Amino acid sequence: MSSDLVWKIAEDHKVKLKDYDPDFINKHVVQEQANAEMERLDQELSELQELLAAAQQNSLLMILQGMDTSGKDGTIRHVFSRINPQGCYVHSFKQPTDVELAHDFLWRVHTVTPGKGMMGIFNRSHYEDVLVVRVHDLVPEDVWSKRYKAINQFEKLLVDNNTIIIKFFLHISKDEQARRLEAREQDKDKAWKLSASDWAERKYWDDYQKAYEDVLSKCSTEESPWYIVPSNHKWYRNLVIAQTLVQTLRPYKDQWRGQLEARGRKELELLAQQRQSKEPS
Ligand code: AMP
Numbered sequence: 223m224s225s226d227l228v229w230k231i232a233e234d235h236k237v238k239l240k241d242y243d244p245d246f247i248n249k250h251v252v253q254e255q256a257n258a259e260m261e262r263l264d265q266e267l268s269e270l271q272e273l274l275a276a277a278q279q280n281s282l283l284m285i286l287q288g289m290d291t292s293g294k295d296g297t298i299r300h301v302f303s304r305i306n307p308q309g310c311y312v313h314s315f316k317q318p319t320d321v322e323l324a325h326d327f328l329w330r331v332h333t334v335t336p337g338k339g340m341m342g343i344f345n346r347s348h349y350e351d352v353l354v355v356r357v358h359d360l361v362p363e364d365v366w367s368k369r370y371k372a373i374n375q376f377e378k379l380l381v382d383n384n385t386i387i388i389k390f391f392l393h394i395s396k397d398e399q400a401r402r403l404e405a406r407e408q409d410k411d412k413a414w415k416l417s418a419s420d421w422a423e424r425k426y427w428d429d430y431q432k433a434y435e436d437v438l439s440k441c442s443t444e445e446s447p448w449y450i451v452p453s454n455h456k457w458y459r460n461l462v463i464a465q466t467l468v469q470t471l472r473p474y475k476d477q478w479r480g481q482l483e484a485r486g487r488k489e490l491e492l493l494a495q496q497r498q499s500k501e502p503s
């Protein structure tokens with residue numbers, strides 16, 4: 223377990239969520255400086271997105287999972303606030319339709335993976351097929367238990383096609399979830415966010431934690447890593463996710479710039495040739 227700002231899960235590491243504190247704040251991170259740092263990161267992320275979009279060599283797939291109220295929507299709103307909407311989209315996975323259920327579980331996922339140059343954000347994902355599906359026995363164990371391997375192979379296919387995958391598990395405590403659900407009840411303006419089913423789902427907390435432990439233990443690889451994000455503090459969650467995204471994309475910067483410069487040179491040469499051939503001899 224490497225402990226920096228968030229926890230990156232090493233391949234085959236057996237995760238016990240009790241070992242990860244949802245209240246954790248790295249001692250080098252100062253809350254008073256978080257806004258300024260977030261500004262800087264948003265700016266850098268926006269520049270990286272522009273390069274990603276222009277270079278057309280890679281795509282980014284960011285997967286967000288977490289218990290109800292863990293902050294998936296809030297993360298998207300804050301971390302992607304400066305991103306050009308043309309190069310980015312969010313897909314929220316809901317209960318599958320009849321047509322989707324008539325196919326294999328990855329069918330609906332593959333059609334919405336980001337193409338080259340795009341940033342795709344999954345609000346929930348194919349991991350629901352080993353989370354909610356497992357917790358509520360929606361398919362038999364011999365069906366869902368084979369899905370971890372299928373997921374790893376699927377993500378490898380995406381990585382082999384130049385997709386940069388980054389997966390965040392927003393880790394909150396059970397007490398924090400209660401506080402957030404109660405706050406939604408108290409605040410009339412936020413009551414629309416309430417879902418009676420969230421309280422019902424909370425009864426399965428331990429089953430979900432166990433299902434998440436299996437996801438994190440079985441489906442984190444060097445090329446498609448899971449990060450556990452301490453998410454009881456919203457400001458910290460946003461900051462460290464932005465930081466991790468920027469750190470993941472930054473190493474590609476030179477390669478994308480190089481590609482763009484080469485393309486620019488080629489276009490200039492073509493233009494020069496075109497002009498030469500038009501000049502009267
Ligand atoms: P929300 O994210 O609050 O809009 O809720 C979406 C709901 O869809 C959640 O209750 C998920 O558990 C559910 N959901 C997403 N994917 C699946 C799936 N593959 N099978 C069953 N339920 C799902």
Ligand code: MG
Nearest residue numbers: 290291417420
């Ligand atoms: Mg919900």
